[in-house]
Amino acid sequence: MRRAAAGEGAGWLRAIAPLTLAVLAGPVVAGLAGVILPAFGYMPALGGAGFSLEPWRELLAWPGLAAAVRLSLTTGIGATVIALALTLLLVAAGQGTRTFRVLVRLIAPVLSVPHAATAFGLAFLIAPSGWIARLTSPWMTGWERPPDLLTVNDPAGLALTLGLVLKELPFLMLMTLAALAQADGLRTREVAETLGYGRIAAWMLVVLPRVYAQIRLPVYAVLAYSMSVVDMALILGPTRPGPLAVVILDWMSDPNLFMRFQAAAAALLLLALVAGALVLWRLAEEGAGALCRLVAMRGMRATALDRPLRPLALGLGAAGAALVLAGLAGLAVWSVAALWRFPDAWPAGLTLRIWQAQSSAIAGAAGITALIGLIATVAALVLVLGWLEAAHRAGRRAPAPAVLPLIYLPLIVPQVVFLPGMQVLALMAGFEGGLVLVMAVHLIFVLPYVFLSLADPWQAWDARAGTVAASLGAGPWRILLTVRLPMLLRPVLTAAAVGFAVSVAQYLPTLLIGAGRVATLTTEAVALAAGGNRRVIGAWALAQMLAPFAGFALALVVPALAFRKRKGMAV
Amino acid sequence: MRLLTAAHALAALIVLPLAASAQEAPPEPENWDAVVEAAQGSRVFWHAWGGDPRINDFIEWVGDELDARHDIDLTHVKLSDTAEAVSRVVAEASAGQDSGGAVDAIWINGANFAQMKENDLLFGPFADDLPNWRYIDTAEHPAITVDFTEPVDGLGAPWALFRMVFEYDSAAVPEPPRDVDALRAWITENPGRFTYPQPPDYLGTSFLKQILYGLVDDPQVLMQPADDADYDAVTEPLWAWLDAVTPDLWRSGRAYPQNEPALGQLLADGEIDIAFSFNPGRASAAIADFELPDTVRTYVFERGTIGNASFISIPYNAANPAGAMVLANFIMSPQAQARAQNPQVLGFQTVLDLDRLPADERARFEALDLGIATLRPEEMGATLPEPHPSWMTRIAQDWQERYGVAE
Numbered sequence: 022m023r024r025a026a027a028g029e030g031a032g033w034l035r036a037i038a039p040l041t042l043a044v045l046a047g048p049v050v051a052g053l054a055g056v057i058l059p060a061f062g063y064m065p066a067l068g069g070a071g072f073s074l075e076p077w078r079e080l081l082a083w084p085g086l087a088a089a090v091r092l093s094l095t096t097g098i099g100a101t102v103i104a105l106a107l108t109l110l111l112v113a114a115g116q117g118t119r120t121f122r123v124l125v126r127l128i129a130p131v132l133s134v135p136h137a138a139t140a141f142g143l144a145f146l147i148a149p150s151g152w153i154a155r156l157t158s159p160w161m162t163g164w165e166r167p168p169d170l171l172t173v174n175d176p177a178g179l180a181l182t183l184g185l186v187l188k189e190l191p192f193l194m195l196m197t198l199a200a201l202a203q204a205d206g207l208r209t210r211e212v213a214e215t216l217g218y219g220r221i222a223a224w225m226l227v228v229l230p231r232v233y234a235q236i237r238l239p240v241y242a243v244l245a246y247s248m249s250v251v252d253m254a255l256i257l258g259p260t261r262p263g264p265l266a267v268v269i270l271d272w273m274s275d276p277n278l279f280m281r282f283q284a285a286a287a288a289l290l291l292l293a294l295v296a297g298a299l300v301l302w303r304l305a306e307e308g309a310g311a312l313c314r315l316v317a318m319r320g321m322r323a324t325a326l327d328r329p330l331r332p333l334a335l336g337l338g339a340a341g342a343a344l345v346l347a348g349l350a351g352l353a354v355w356s357v358a359a360l361w362r363f364p365d366a367w368p369a370g371l372t373l374r375i376w377q378a379q380s381s382a383i384a385g386a387a388g389i390t391a392l393i394g395l396i397a398t399v400a401a402l403v404l405v406l407g408w409l410e411a412a413h414r415a416g417r418r419a420p421a422p423a424v425l426p427l428i429y430l431p432l433i434v435p436q437v438v439f440l441p442g443m444q445v446l447a448l449m450a451g452f453e454g455g456l457v458l459v460m461a462v463h464l465i466f467v468l469p470y471v472f473l474s475l476a477d478p479w480q481a482w483d484a485r486a487g488t489v490a491a492s493l494g495a496g497p498w499r500i501l502l503t504v505r506l507p508m509l510l511r512p513v514l515t516a517a518a519v520g521f522a523v524s525v526a527q528y529l530p531t532l533l534i535g536a537g538r539v540a541t542l543t544t545e546a547v548a549l550a551a552g553g554n555r556r557v558i559g560a561w562a563l564a565q566m567l568a569p570f571a572g573f574a575l576a577l578v579v580p581a582l583a584f585r586k587r588k589g590m591a592v
Numbered sequence: 593m594r595l596l597t598a599a600h601a602l603a604a605l606i607v608l609p610l611a612a613s614a615q616e617a618p619p620e621p622e623n624w625d626a627v628v629e630a631a632q633g634s635r636v637f638w639h640a641w642g643g644d645p646r647i648n649d650f651i652e653w654v655g656d657e658l659d660a661r662h663d664i665d666l667t668h669v670k671l672s673d674t675a676e677a678v679s680r681v682v683a684e685a686s687a688g689q690d691s692g693g694a695v696d697a698i699w700i701n702g703a704n705f706a707q708m709k710e711n712d713l714l715f716g717p718f719a720d721d722l723p724n725w726r727y728i729d730t731a732e733h734p735a736i737t738v739d740f741t742e743p744v745d746g747l748g749a750p751w752a753l754f755r756m757v758f759e760y761d762s763a764a765v766p767e768p769p770r771d772v773d774a775l776r777a778w779i780t781e782n783p784g785r786f787t788y789p790q791p792p793d794y795l796g797t798s799f800l801k802q803i804l805y806g807l808v809d810d811p812q813v814l815m816q817p818a819d820d821a822d823y824d825a826v827t828e829p830l831w832a833w834l835d836a837v838t839p840d841l842w843r844s845g846r847a848y849p850q851n852e853p854a855l856g857q858l859l860a861d862g863e864i865d866i867a868f869s870f871n872p873g874r875a876s877a878a879i880a881d882f883e884l885p886d887t888v889r890t891y892v893f894e895r896g897t898i899g900n901a902s903f904i905s906i907p908y909n910a911a912n913p914a915g916a917m918v919l920a921n922f923i924m925s926p927q928a929q930a931r932a933q934n935p936q937v938l939g940f941q942t943v944l945d946l947d948r949l950p951a952d953e954r955a956r957f958e959a960l961d962l963g964i965a966t967l968r969p970e971e972m973g974a975t976l977p978e979p980h981p982s983w984m985t986r987i988a989q990d991w992q993e994r995y996g997v998a999e
Contacts, residue, residue, distance in 0.1 A: 064686060085997030150861035167863045169784035174847040260790055260847055261996045274675035275792075277985065278682055278707055359882040363862040372882070378645065445683050536680060536694035537669040538637060548642035548670040553853030554883070557645050 034414070037407035041468065042427055044404070048443055048465055049430050053292075055442020060285035069282060076282035080290065083283075085262035092264040093294060096178040097248030100185035101302075105240055107186070107341075108193040110334040113224035114327070116207055120335045125198065127342045129518075132191040133569035134345055135526050137547060138562035140184050140256040142348020144173045145355070145555065147180065150363045152351050158364035167363050174260055181258040185250065187341050189243045193236065195519075199477050200235035201228070221330055222323035226313060237306075238425055239473065242432040244302060245295045249435030252528060252547060265291050266437050273441060288438040295435060349566070356559030375556045382545065383564045390541040390568055393456065393531075394524035397463035398517050401471040405516075408472075409479045410501055428472055431465045436529045444533045459535045463524045471520040478512035510583060514576035522569030542568060619914040621721035630914035633663040637912075638904075638919060639677035640699035642670020643853060646877060650938055653931065658922060664915055669695075674704050681713050681907045693909035697916040700905045702794065706742045706981050708905065715906035715913050717746025722917065724924040729945030734977060735901040736943060741815055741980040748903030749920035752932060753941040754870040755972060756802055756897040759856075759965070763887040764865045770894045772806030776837055778866075783840040785865045789855050790848035790996065792988035795870060800987050802898050804830045805976050814979035818986045827987065831994065838995065845995065860884055870900075872972065873939015876963025880936055889965050896974030901943065930956035935963035 058064065062073035080086065115121030134142075145151050150167035158164040173180050201207075206228045213223035249266040262268055265287060272284035316323070355361070359370035426433075447458065482505060490500045506513065528543050535544075546561035619627045636658070642648055648668065655666035671677055677698045684693050700708070708714050719725065728750070730737045736750045737743065744750075760768045769778040779786045789796035805811055807829040813821045838845035842864055849855045852869060859867040860883050869875070878884040904920040906913050922928055926949055929942040939962075946954050962968065 084993050088997055148861075150863050167861060169843060169863075171843050171846055176846060255850070260850065262992075271792075274673045274679060277703070278678070278711065281679075281682075360885060361882075362860075362885060370882075374881075375645075378649065382648075441683075445686050532676070537639060537671065537676065538667065538694065540670070545642070545670060548672045549645065550643075550672070553643070553851065553857050554645060555857065556883075 034407055034411035037404060037411055038424075041404045041408050042424065045465060045468060046427050046430050048462070049434050049439050051446050052439030052441075052443030053434070055445050056285045056288050056438060057442075058285075059282050060289045062282060064282065076286040079283045080286045085268070089262045089265045089268050090290075090294065092178050092259060092262075093248050093266065093291065094298065096182045096185065096254075096258070096264060097244060097250075098298060098302075099178075100182045100189060100247045101240065101244040103182070104186045104189040104193055104243065107190055107334065107337055108197055109225070109229065110221070110330060111194065111338045112197050112201065112206075113210075113221045113228075114331040114334045115338070116201070116210070116224075118335070120339065124335075124338050124342060125194070127346075128191045128194055128198075129573040130570060131187075131342055131345050132195065133522050133566055133573055134188075134349060135543060135546075135562065135565050135569075136188055136250070137252045137256065137528075137543075137550060138352065138566055139188050139345055139348065140253040141550070141555075141558055141562060142352050143180070143184050143187065143344060144256055145351045146344065146348050147172045152347070152366075155364050155366045164364060173257060176259045176261070178259055178264070181254055181264075184253050184257045185247045187345050188253070189247065190338075190341055193239065193243060196236045196239040196473070197232060199474070200232045206232065217322050217324070219322060219324035219327045221326045222316075222321070226317045230310070230313070233306075235477070238429050241299055241302070242429055244298060245433040245435060248295050248298060249291060249437060251437060256550075265294070266435060269437050285441075288435075288441075291435055292438050295433070299433070349563070352555075352559035352562050354559075355555045356557075356563065358556060375560050379557065379560050383542070383561065386540050386542045386545050387564060387568060389456075389539065390525055390543070393460050393463055393539070393541065394521045394568070394572075397460050397467045397524045398471070398520040400460070400464050401468040401520050402475075402513065402517055404468060405472045405475055406506075406513075409476065414497060428469050432469050440529050440533050447534060455535070456539060459531055459539045462530045462534045463527055466527060466530065467520040467523050470523045471516045474516035474519045475512060478509060482509060507583075511576070511580040514579055515573075518569070518572035518576040521572040525565065525568045619917065621716075621718040621917055624721070624723055627914045627917050628662065631662055631664060631912070631918040634912050634915040635665045635667065636696045636915035636919055637667050637669055637694060638697045638699070638916075639669040639671055639674075639680070639695050641672070641674055642668065643672065643851075646881075646938055650932060654919070654923060654928065657928070658919060661922070662918055664918065666919065674698065674700060678704050678708060678713075681708070681909070682711075684909055685711075685713065690909050692911045693907055694911070695907045696910045696912045697904050697906055697919055699902060700748065701900060701902050702740050702978070703981050703984060705739055705744075705748060705903065705905065708907070709742065709745075709747055713908050714747045715908050715910055715916075716748075718906065718913075718917055719744070719746045719749040719903075719920070721746075722749060722921040722924060724921050724926075727924070727926065727944045727948045729948065732945055733901070733943065733975075735899055735975070738977070739901065739903065740978040740984070744903065748905040749917075749924060750901045750903055750943045751920070751923045751929075752902045752938075753899065753943055754902065755872050755892070755899040755941065755975060756798060756868055756870055757872045757875075757890040757892055757967065758866060758868045759859060759875045759884075759888055759890050760866045761859070761862075761885065761887055762889045763885070768866060768891055770891065772803050772833065772893075775803075776833060779837045779840050782865065784842055784844070786837075786840075787842035787845075787848060787855070787858065787864055788868075789851050791991040793851050795852040795855070795868070796848070797984050797988045797991070798870070798898055799868060800830065800834075800991065801979055801983060802893070802976075803833055804979075804983075804987070805898070806893065806895065807833060811976070814983055815977070817980050818982040823986060827990070830987070831990075834991075834995070856883070859888070871939060872941060873933075873935045873963060873966050875965035876935040877937075877939045879965060880963070886964060890967055892967065892971075892973045894973070896976045898978060899975035900978045926953035926956060930960070933957060934960055935966060939963065939966065 059069065060076055062069045062071065062075055111124065146153055149170045149172060154162065154164065154167060209228050210220065210224045213227045214220060218226065251266050251270055254264050254267045258264055258267065269284050269287045269291065272280040272287065354368065356375055357371045357373060358368035359372050361368035486504055486508065487500050490504045526543060528547050531539055531541050531544050542561065542565040546565050549557050549561055619630050621627060638651065640651060648670065651668045655668065658664040658666050677695050680695055681693060728736060733753060735753065739748065758768065769775040788799040791797045791800065804827065808814065808826055813826055842858070849858055855867050856869065856878065858864045872890060875884060875888050875890050879886050879888060904923065906916045910916055924943065926944060929944050932938045932940040933942050942957065946957055
C-alpha cells in the first residue's frame with residue numbers, strides 16, 4: 022500500500038535513470054566512433070576517404086612504441102598498486118589513532134590540489150636545483166652548483182609514479198572511508214583483535230573483503246587514469262619517449278596533419294592496454310583473495326606484522342601529505358620571489374609583481390570556472406538524487422549492479438582516446454563550442470563522482486524516519502524535501518564539493534569542446550605551464566587549488582551552521 | 593532521428609539564404625575602408641601561444657587599443673601549442689564547417705603555416721593590401737616574404753622578426769664558444785652544463801639546423817627539399833657532432849628540457865651555463881623580471897645565426913576575417929611595433945623599415961633602450977635563412993629515432 026502511494030506521480034522520475042546513463046555513456050561511445058574511423062584511415066577532411074591499415078603499420082614501425090607501452094603499464098600499474106596498498110595499510114593500521122585522524126583531515130585539501138600543481142610542486146622539490154637540494158646546499162652536500170643528477174623525468178618513470186601515488190592516495194582513502202562506514206570496520210576489526218589477530222591482519226582478513234567490493238570500481242578508475250595521464254606525465258615523466266598517452270597528444274598536435282591517423286591508432290592501442298590491465302587486475306584480485314583465504318584457514322594471527330608496518334604506514338602517509346604541502350609552499354614562495362638563485366634556500370627578495378599583473382586574469386577565469394562548476398554540479402546532483410529517489414520509491418536498491426560499469430565508463434575510457442572524436446562529432450552536429458556545451462561535457466565527468474560520493478550515504482539512511490513521517494501523513498515529496506534531504510545535507514554537500522573539484526580540474530574537455538574560447542583556471546594554468554615560468558605557475562596553481570578548496574570548506578561550514586541547534590545532527 | 597533530420601533540413605532552408613547573404617560580401621582587403629567598417633564593433637578570436645605572460649600582456653594591450661579604435665572585442669585564445677589551432681581548423685573542415693569557424697587569427701610560421709597553406713586552409717592573400725605594408729622592406733628582411741623557403745604569398749601578415757642568439761652567464765663563462773667546433777670543445781670541457789630542447793620542439797630542432805649550417809660545405813643545399821638533396825651525406829656530420837657531445841650534455845643526454853622556457857629555467861637555476869633563444873631581447877627582459885641574474889649576456893655565432901618571422905594568418909573559414917585583418921594591420925603599425933621592441937615589454941625585433949617611417953614614428957624606435965644583455969643591430973651579424981621545412985621534419989624525425997626513444 023505504502024509502496025503504491027510512493028510510486029504515484031513519480032512516472033517522470035523513472036525516466037531519470039535512462040537519461041543519466043545516456044548523458045554518461047552516449048558521448049563516450051560517440052567519441053570512440055570518432056577515433057575508430059581515423060585509426061583505420063577514414064577522415065575525409067585529410068583526404069582519408071577509404072579504409073586502410075596504414076595507420077597501424079606506421080604505429081608499429083615507430084621505434085619508441087615498446088618503450089612507451091612499457092612505461093604506460095609500469096607507471097600506471099605501479100602507482101595503483103602502491104597507492105592502494107598504502108591506503109589499505111593506513112586504514113588497517115591507523116584507524117582509531119590520532120595520526121590517522123590528522124591524515125583524514127588532510128584528505129580534502131590534498132585532494133583539491135590539481136594534478137598539474139602537485140606535479141609542479143613535486144618537481145621543484147626533488148629537482149637537483151630544487152628546494153630540498155637548496156636547503157641542504159652547500160653546507161651539507163657541498164654543492165655550489167646543482168649536481169647533474171637525473172631525478173625528475175627519470176627514464177623508469179619513478180618520479181611520475183611518485184606523483185601519481187601522491188595524487189591517488191587521498192582519493193582512494195576517501196572512497197575507503199566511505200565504504201568503511203557501512204562495513205562497520207572499526208568494531209569488526211576489534212572483535213577479530215580480541216580473537217588474538219594482529220591489528221593489520223584482523224583488518225585485512227575480516228574487513229577488507231567487505232570494503233574491497235565497494236572500492237573496486239574506484240580502484241579501476243585510478244588504474245585507468247594512471248595509465249593515461251597526460252598533464253602529470255608531461256611534467257614528471259620520462260621524455261625519450263613519454264608514456265603512450267603523451268605520445269598520442271604529441272601526434273595529435275603535430276603540424277603534419279597525417280600524424281592524426283597514427284594518433285588515432287595509438288589511442289585505440291591505449292584503450293586496449295587499459296582493458297588488458299583491468300582484466301589482469303581482476304585476475305590478481307582473485308589470486309589475492311585466495312591467498313587471504315588460505316591465511317585465514319590456517320588461523321595465522323600475524324601479530325608480528327603490526328610492529329614494523331604500523332609506523333611504516335603512518336610514516337609514509339605523513340610523508341606523502343608533507344610532500345604535497347611542501348610542494349605547494351614552494352610554488353607559493355616562487356609566486357612572490359624576486360631573483361632566487363641556487364643554492365639560496367630563500368629568494369633574494371619578495372615582490373607582489375606577479376600577483377598584481379595576474380590578478381585580473383585570475384579573477385576573470387575564476388568566475389567562469391565557478392559558473393561552469395556550479396551548474397554542472399547542480400545538474401549532476403539533480404540527476405543523481407532523482408535516480409536514487411526513483412529507485413527508492415520503486416522499492417529497489419539503487420543502482421543495479423549491472424549499471425555500475427556504465428557509470429564508470431567516462432572514468433575508465435581514457436579522455437585522450439574519446440575526446441578528440443567527440444569534438445568532431447559535436448561540430449558535425451552543429452554545436453558551437455561554448456559555455457553550455459562545456460558544462461554538458463563537464464557533467465559527464467562530474468556525475469560519476471557525485472554518484473560515487475552520494476550513493477552509499479543515501480542507502481545508509483535510516484528509512485524508519487521516512488516511515489514515521491509517512492504515518493504522520495507526509496507524501497513522498499514532502500518526506501524527500503523535509504526529512505531525507507535535510508538529514509543527508511552533509512553527504513549531499515560533500516558530493517557537491519567533490520563534483521565541483523572534478524569540474525575545476527578538467528583540462529582536455531574544456532580545451533577541446535570549448536574551442537579554446539572558454540578560459541578556466543585550469544586551461545589558463547596549463548597554457549601558462551607550457552611557458553615554464555615558475556612564478557606565474559605558482560600564482561595560478563594556488564588559485565586553481567583555492568577554488569575546490571572553497572567548495573570543501575563550504576561543505577563543512579554549511580551543515581555546521583544549519584545544525585547548530587540540533588545536537589543529534591552534529592558529528 | 594528522421595524527425596531530427598527533417599528539422600535540420602528545414603532549419604537549413606531558413607538559415608542558409610540568410611547565411612549566404614551574410615557571406616555575400618567577403619571583405620576585400622583592397623577596399624580597406626569597407627574592411628574597417630565590417631570590423632567595427634565585432635569580436636575577434638586570436639589563437640596565439642599563451643606560455644609567456646609578457647606576450648599575453650602585450651596581446652591584452654593590443655586588445656585595449658583595438659577596443660578604443662574600432663570597438664573590437666579581442667579575445668586571446670591561449671594555446672600551449674600552435675598546432676592546437678591548426679587542429680581546430682582541421683576538425684571544423686572535417687565536419688564541413690566552411691564558414692563561421694572558431695579561429696579568426698593564428699600566430700603562426702614554419703611547418704604549421706606550410707601545412708595550412710598546402711591544405712588550402714588559409715584566407716587571402718591579404719597581407720600586401722594592409723595599409724601598414726608600405727612601411728615594410730621585403731628586400732632587407734627576406735624572411736618576411738619567404739617563410740622557411742615557403743613563399744608567404746600574402747597569406748600571413750608579418751609582425752615580428754626572430755634571431756637565434758645564445759645566452760650565457762658571464763660570471764661563469766668568461767669567453768663563450770662562437771662556432772660549432774668551439775661549442776663542441778666547450779661541452780666536452782664542461783660536462784653537464786649544456787643542453788637543448790628535445791626535438792621535435794621548435795627551438796630544439798632549430799638548434800640542430802644551426803649546427804648543421806656550421807658543418808655543411810654549401811648552405812645552398814638546405815634551401816631545396818631534403819628529399820632532393822643527398823640527405824644522408826649532408827646530415828652525416830651533424831650526427832657525428834651530436835654523437836660526440838651527447839655523453840657530455842646535461843643529464844648525459846638521458847633527459848632533455850621540453851621547450852624554450854624550460855631551457856631558460858635551467859639557465860636561471862644554474863643547471864646549465866649556456867642557453868639560446870629566438871628572441872634577442874629575451875635575456876634583458878628576463879633580467880628585468882628577476883628571472884636571470886644581471887650577469888647574463890647574449891652573443892651570436894661568427895658565421896651568423898638562423899632568423900625567421902612570425903605571422904598572423906586567417907583560416908579560410910574564419911567567422912570574422914575583417915576583424916582579423918584590422919588586427920593584423922594594427923600589429924604592423926609603428927606604435928605596436930615600437931611597443932613590442934621595447935625590452936621591458938617584449939624585446940621583439942620590428943618588421944618595419946625605419947627609413948620608411950615618418951620622423952616622429954621613427955623617434956619611438958630610436959628612443960628605446962634595448963637592455964643590458966641585448967646586442968645592438970650592428971652586433972647581430974649575418975642572418976641565415978631558414979632551411980626548407982622538410983629539413984626540420986626529417987632531422988626531428990631522425991633525431992627521435994637516434995636519441996629520442998632508446999635508453
